[in-house]
Amino acid sequence: MHDDTVPEQLRTFFENSQVALALAAPDGDNPLLLVNSRFSELTGYEQSELAGRNCRILQGEADDQEARTILRAFLDDDTAANVRKPILNFKKDGTPFVNLLYMSRLRGLDGQTRYIFASQFDVSRAQPERLEAYDQELGQTLTRLSPAAAESGIIVEGTLTTIANSARTVAQARLTLADLDNGSFL
Incomplete structure (x- = not known):
C-alpha cells in the first residue's frame, strides 16, 4: 500500500528495510500511508487491508x-x-503480541510534520539478544533514513536514545504479557 504523495525515495527505503515500518499522515485520524512487507509479516494484515486506516486496528478490544x-x-x-x-x-488472526512501538516525526524543511514514522517489533517472546539485534537494526534504519528523507526535503526528528533501554523494555513487555495471561486487558 502506498500513497502517491509519499516520495519515491521513502517508498524505496521502506521496501528495502529489514524491520517492520509504517508511515502515517500527521493529521486527522493518522491514516496509514505506507507499510512494508515486514509489517505485513508481523501483523498478518495484507497491505491493501490497512490503506487509509489507523494503526490502532492492531489494538483490538484490549x-x-x-x-x-x-x-x-x-x-x-x-x-x-x-x-x-x-x-x-x-495480529489479524487474533494472536496477541506485545509490540515495541517506536514513533518519530518526519518534518519538511518548513518545520511542519509531514509524516509519522513508526517501527514495530514483537517483544512478546523475544530473547534479549533478538531485541538487541533489533535495536541495532532500528538504529541503522534511522541512520539510513535521514539521507533518504533529505533527498525529498524531509528531516528525521528524534534521537536514538529512546532505543537504548532494552532491559527495561523487555521487563515491561513481560509485565504486559503477565497481565494478558491474567485477563487484565480483556
Missing part, C-alpha cells in the same frame, strides 16, 4: 490505557520528537 495515553500524547504534541512504548496488539 484495554491498554497507559500505552494508549502515552501514544496519543505523542501524536497530539507536535513538539514531541519521538516515543517508544510497548503496547498490546493483536
Whole structure:
C-alpha cells in the first residue's frame, strides 16, 4: 500500500528495510500511508487491508490505557520528537503480541510534520539478544533514513536514545504479557 504523495525515495527505503515500518499522515485520524512487507509479516494484515486506516486496528478490544495515553500524547504534541512504548496488539488472526512501538516525526524543511514514522517489533517472546539485534537494526534504519528523507526535503526528528533501554523494555513487555495471561486487558 502506498500513497502517491509519499516520495519515491521513502517508498524505496521502506521496501528495502529489514524491520517492520509504517508511515502515517500527521493529521486527522493518522491514516496509514505506507507499510512494508515486514509489517505485513508481523501483523498478518495484507497491505491493501490497512490503506487509509489507523494503526490502532492492531489494538483490538484490549484495554491498554497507559500505552494508549502515552501514544496519543505523542501524536497530539507536535513538539514531541519521538516515543517508544510497548503496547498490546493483536495480529489479524487474533494472536496477541506485545509490540515495541517506536514513533518519530518526519518534518519538511518548513518545520511542519509531514509524516509519522513508526517501527514495530514483537517483544512478546523475544530473547534479549533478538531485541538487541533489533535495536541495532532500528538504529541503522534511522541512520539510513535521514539521507533518504533529505533527498525529498524531509528531516528525521528524534534521537536514538529512546532505543537504548532494552532491559527495561523487555521487563515491561513481560509485565504486559503477565497481565494478558491474567485477563487484565480483556
